[in-house]
Amino acid sequence: MSDFQQTATGDLPGIVVTGASGRMGQMLIRLILDSDQARLVGALERPGHAWIGRDLGEAMGGAACGVPVSDDAVAVIAQAQAVIDFTAPAATVAFAELTAQARAVHVIGTTGLEPADLARLAAAARHAPIIRAGNMSLGVNLLVGLTRKVAAALGEDWDIEVVEAHHRMKVDAPSGTALMLGEAAAEGRGAQLADLRTPAREGITGARTAGSIGFSAIRGGDIVGEHDVIFAGTGERLILRHVATDRAIFARGAIRAALWGQDKGPGEYDMADVLGLS
Numbered sequence: 001m002s003d004f005q006q007t008a009t010g011d012l013p014g015i016v017v018t019g020a021s022g023r024m025g026q027m028l029i030r031l032i033l034d035s036d037q038a039r040l041v042g043a044l045e046r047p048g049h050a051w052i053g054r055d056l057g058e059a060m061g062g063a064a065c066g067v068p069v070s071d072d073a074v075a076v077i078a079q080a081q082a083v084i085d086f087t088a089p090a091a092t093v094a095f096a097e098l099t100a101q102a103r104a105v106h107v108i109g110t111t112g113l114e115p116a117d118l119a120r121l122a123a124a125a126r127h128a129p130i131i132r133a134g135n136m137s138l139g140v141n142l143l144v145g146l147t148r149k150v151a152a153a154l155g156e157d158w159d160i161e162v163v164e165a166h167h168r169m170k171v172d173a174p175s176g177t178a179l180m181l182g183e184a185a186a187e188g189r190g191a192q193l194a195d196l197r198t199p200a201r202e203g204i205t206g207a208r209t210a211g212s213i214g215f216s217a218i219r220g221g222d223i224v225g226e227h228d229v230i231f232a233g234t235g236e237r238l239i240l241r242h243v244a245t246d247r248a249i250f251a252r253g254a255i256r257a258a259l260w261g262q263d264k265g266p267g268e269y270d271m272a273d274v275l276g277l278s
């Protein structure tokens with residue numbers, strides 16, 4: 001039986017994990033319980049989920065850890081110094097409002113957020129720090145900077161395509177990471193992604209529009225996350241690639257962000273801020 005006993009004691013920042021039964025939720029919980037820098041103070045799941053009311057450690061198949069799984073977001077978030085949230089857009093927007101009311105740090109990994117969701121996050125960030133990134137790994141955040149530089153160095157005769165691959169359960173496309181990379185490429189070209197983004201291709205699409213940025217998504221099996229930024233020139237191609245093989249890279253980044261945010265004022269931050277890459 002796994003031991004889900006909490007390592008940390010004392011006055012360490014208390015973290016609440018939302019989406020506790022999810023792929024990222026369970027990874028975060030394991031790492032926080034093992035951490036000597038943070039404490040797990042709550043676990044949230046959606047109303048009606050089979051884990052509600054159970055001890056989290058037991059629900060995860062191990063020994064009891066003394067943290068119940070709850071759907072009472074108001075009560076649980078009131079205990080938090082940070083909320084780490086990898087769930088779904090509607091849930092994340094609701095958690096942002098509650099986390100801001102608690103004046104806690106909200107670390108958001110959820111992708112697929114629409115402009116209206118982002119506007120509500122911006123409103124919440126007037127009261128407390130929000131740290132959000134479509135990818136919390138060090139490697140991808142370095143790749144973002146490289147993409148910006150290469151796009152700036154190469155002229156418009158180098159076509160830019162972002163290709164991503166994920167597991168069969170992923171619900172949004174393009175991935176949050178693909179959009180971060182597309183935005184960086186557009187910035188390198190002195191433009192906004194919205195002005196260069198090509199819709200998904202199918203049928204008689206006509207030739208490629210010069211200067212556009214295309215996206216392709218593969219879904220299958222248990223692929224954790226793979227991203228290529230292809231710069232296709234005439235007679236040569238340059239490909240920047242990141243391959244994730246373990247979700248722990250995202251969870252470690254999110255925990256680092258939660259700790260980094262403890263002395264920050266209200267506002268919107270990203271992983272480049274956390275990692276000192278801005």
Ligand SMILES: NC(=O)C1=CN([C@@H]2O[C@H](COP(=O)(O)OP(=O)(O)OC[C@H]3O[C@@H](n4cnc5c(N)ncnc54)[C@H](O)[C@@H]3O)[C@@H](O)[C@H]2O)C=CC1
Nearest residue numbers: 019022023024045046086087091109110111134135136250
């Ligand atoms: N930024 C990053 O580095 C990463 C972002 N993600 C994103 O994180 C999100 C979650 O990914 P996974 O863990 O793979 O998905 P998942 O489907 O395994 O987990 C999501 C969990 O959220 C729960 N949930 C949904 N609504 C809720 C609510 N109202 N209250 C509490 N819990 C709720 C679900 O029941 C589920 O357990 C996705 O948007 C994904 O793209 C995933 C990995 C890395």
Ligand SMILES: O=C(O)C1=N[C@H](C(=O)O)C[C@H](O)C1
Nearest residue numbers: 111134135170175176177225
């Ligand atoms: O859903 C996932 O799994 C992932 N989502 C993020 C994204 O949309 O880019 C990050 C990572 O690629 C895994």
